[in-house]
Amino acid sequence: MIRALALSLALALPAAAQEMIVAGMSQNRVSITADFDGSEILIYGAVKRDAPPPGGGPLEVIITVEGPSTPVAVRRKDRVAGIWVNNASVNISSAPSFYAVATTGPLSHILSDIDNLRYGITIERVIRTVGIASEADRSGEFILALLRVRTNEGRYRILEGKVELTEDTLFRTDIELPSNLTEGEYKVRLFLLRNKHVVASQERVIGVRKEGLERFIYNLAMQQPLVYGLVSLVLAALAGWGASAAFRLIRT
Amino acid sequence: MQLYLPIAEVSVNAFLILGLGGIVGFLSGMFGVGGGFLITPLLFFIGVPPAVAVATGANQVVASSVSGVLAQLRRKGVDFHMGTVLLLGGFVGSAIGVWVFAWMTRLGQIDLFVQLSYVLFLGLIGAMMFQESLRSLLRSRKPGAPIRRAHVHSWVHGLPFKMKFRASGLYISVIPPALIGAAVGFLAAIMGVGGGFVLVPAMIYLLGMPTKVVIGTSLFQIIFVTGFTTVMHAVNSQSVDMMLALLLILGGVVGAQIGTRVGVRLKAEQLRILLSLLVLTVAIRIAADLLVTPDELYSVTPGVLP
Numbered sequence: 001m002i003r004a005l006a007l008s009l010a011l012a013l014p015a016a017a018q019e020m021i022v023a024g025m026s027q028n029r030v031s032i033t034a035d036f037d038g039s040e041i042l043i044y045g046a047v048k049r050d051a052p053p054p055g056g057g058p059l060e061v062i063i064t065v066e067g068p069s070t071p072v073a074v075r076r077k078d079r080v081a082g083i084w085v086n087n088a089s090v091n092i093s094s095a096p097s098f099y100a101v102a103t104t105g106p107l108s109h110i111l112s113d114i115d116n117l118r119y120g121i122t123i124e125r126v127i128r129t130v131g132i133a134s135e136a137d138r139s140g141e142f143i144l145a146l147l148r149v150r151t152n153e154g155r156y157r158i159l160e161g162k163v164e165l166t167e168d169t170l171f172r173t174d175i176e177l178p179s180n181l182t183e184g185e186y187k188v189r190l191f192l193l194r195n196k197h198v199v200a201s202q203e204r205v206i207g208v209r210k211e212g213l214e215r216f217i218y219n220l221a222m223q224q225p226l227v228y229g230l231v232s233l234v235l236a237a238l239a240g241w242g243a244s245a246a247f248r249l250i251r252t
Numbered sequence: 253m254q255l256y257l258p259i260a261e262v263s264v265n266a267f268l269i270l271g272l273g274g275i276v277g278f279l280s281g282m283f284g285v286g287g288g289f290l291i292t293p294l295l296f297f298i299g300v301p302p303a304v305a306v307a308t309g310a311n312q313v314v315a316s317s318v319s320g321v322l323a324q325l326r327r328k329g330v331d332f333h334m335g336t337v338l339l340l341g342g343f344v345g346s347a348i349g350v351w352v353f354a355w356m357t358r359l360g361q362i363d364l365f366v367q368l369s370y371v372l373f374l375g376l377i378g379a380m381m382f383q384e385s386l387r388s389l390l391r392s393r394k395p396g397a398p399i400r401r402a403h404v405h406s407w408v409h410g411l412p413f414k415m416k417f418r419a420s421g422l423y424i425s426v427i428p429p430a431l432i433g434a435a436v437g438f439l440a441a442i443m444g445v446g447g448g449f450v451l452v453p454a455m456i457y458l459l460g461m462p463t464k465v466v467i468g469t470s471l472f473q474i475i476f477v478t479g480f481t482t483v484m485h486a487v488n489s490q491s492v493d494m495m496l497a498l499l500l501i502l503g504g505v506v507g508a509q510i511g512t513r514v515g516v517r518l519k520a521e522q523l524r525i526l527l528s529l530l531v532l533t534v535a536i537r538i539a540a541d542l543l544v545t546p547d548e549l550y551s552v553t554p555g556v557l558p
Binding site: 032033034035036037070072073074075076077078083084085095097142145148150152179180183210215217218222225226228229230232235239240244 | 253254255256258259261262263299311312314315316317318319320321322323363364475479482483484485486487490492494495497498501502505506508509541542543544545546548549550551552553554
């Protein structure tokens with residue numbers, strides 16, 4: 001009776017429950033201070049199992065890091081009357097400011113299209129484009145352009161084979177955050193895959209925040225814009241006067 | 253030394269910014285232009301977002317102008333009466349300019365409009381100044397040639413509301429300077445510059461002011477126009493980056509002091525030829541951007557939804 005119950009329980013549970021992720025990060029907050037020049041985050045973890053590893057395909061790991069999303073406008077220049085002018089434009093409702101995908105192998109070999117769509121793993125699946133087909137001819141080109149521009153800026157990265165997996169149990173990867181980082185919550189997702197299907201996943205968050213002087217200046221600019229503007233003016237006028245006075249002292 | 257800018261949200265090399273400020277300050281002190289038409293394109297070039305570059309450029313110009321005006325003040329190179337008349341016209345023109353700017357932004361062609369304004373005004377004024385100063389330089393080399401008067405009596409002198417501008421040695425109507433001030437204020441708001449490159453030639457050629465007081469008076473007017481612009485940008489779009497401005501200012505005020513001293517040693521004609529060449533270079537550079545096929549046809553602007 002008990003054995004039958006255990007058997008039925010085991011059958012009822014999906015394969016995913018047999019392997020779980022235990023994950024950690026070198027830091028769960030990034031402070032943007034005056035000397036901030038990018039940061040590197042170590043994401044590591046282990047696969048926890050209640051039973052021996054199931055058969056089938058080899059174990060693969062995908063780790064994604066996603067920065068806060070904003071709507072973006074993508075504009076194309078065209079030659080009008082001999083000069084290059086912003087002509088057609090497409091508004092994309094949501095695109096992350098940063099996105100990195102690190103994997104244990106080539107994405108096409110380890111991830112099925114269906115699971116990519118379901119979990120939104122590659123950058124194309126993360127960008128939300130509601131009803132853009134109506135905005136311009138060949139709007140697909142605008143999305144490709146967005147990916148190209150942001151990849152060149154180092155904002156979008158595909159790091160295939162950059163996750164190290166040891167003994168099908170331990171994994172680690174380093175994700176570099178660029179210096180032009182946007183403030184906000186960075187979502188870290190970890191996926192375990194077998195046979196191109198996700199068998200387990202986990203989410204963590206890294207908080208990216210301005211600190212110290214950066215925080216103070218930013219808050220003042222946002223909350224007291226008039227005071228901030230006047231302070232900027234006074235500082236400028238004082239600096240101009242100070243330099244003038246200093247030079248006069250030097251000369252005499 | 254890398255430094256993260258809190259408003260621009262980019263990390264830049266602090267010494268590069270100090271250097272940029274220094275060069276622009278030097279030119280500003282030498283020619284009496286605010287340097288806005290140089291600093292803004294240079295900031296774009298090193299990756300500062302356009303809105304922040306325009307607003308912070310204005311803030312930097314305030315400092316270099318204050319520094320320059322104090323140096324000019326000791327040489328009695330500021331005509332406060334003329335400056336005040338220009339300034340009153342300037343505020344009216346600036347208000348109209350802000351309105352046109354908003355209108356062009358709604359049409360989605362503000363970038364093109366700004367670029368075309370740069371090419372048109374810088375090109376026109378640069379070419380005019382270059383031609384005129386080259387001619388007077390050649391004339392001064394040929395002794396015995398007929399000397400043209402700096403200003404001739406024309407219909408301008410028949411206008412009402414005459415006022416004595418003692419420092420400039422002029423007794424003219426306040427209408428022409430007020431109109432010039434308005435035109436400069438308008439351009440300042442549209443192009444995000446102080447307007448010195450328009451004001452300096454306008455004061456020399458249209459008002460017939462002596463070169464001695466032109467630079468100081470121009471700087472005096474620019475302080476207030478750019479100060480007004482800085483506060484407007486800080487309030488409306490929170491795009492003034494204090495950290496970036498302070499670095500530019502540190503380099504700029506030192507450069508302005510050196511520039512003013514170099515400027516004193518040069519002859520007025522030489523100064524004008526150099527300024528006209530500088531203005532023409534910027535105009536040609538921006539024209540090239542409009543004419544040459546860009547490497548990347550697409551651009552990405554975050555945070556814009558209709």
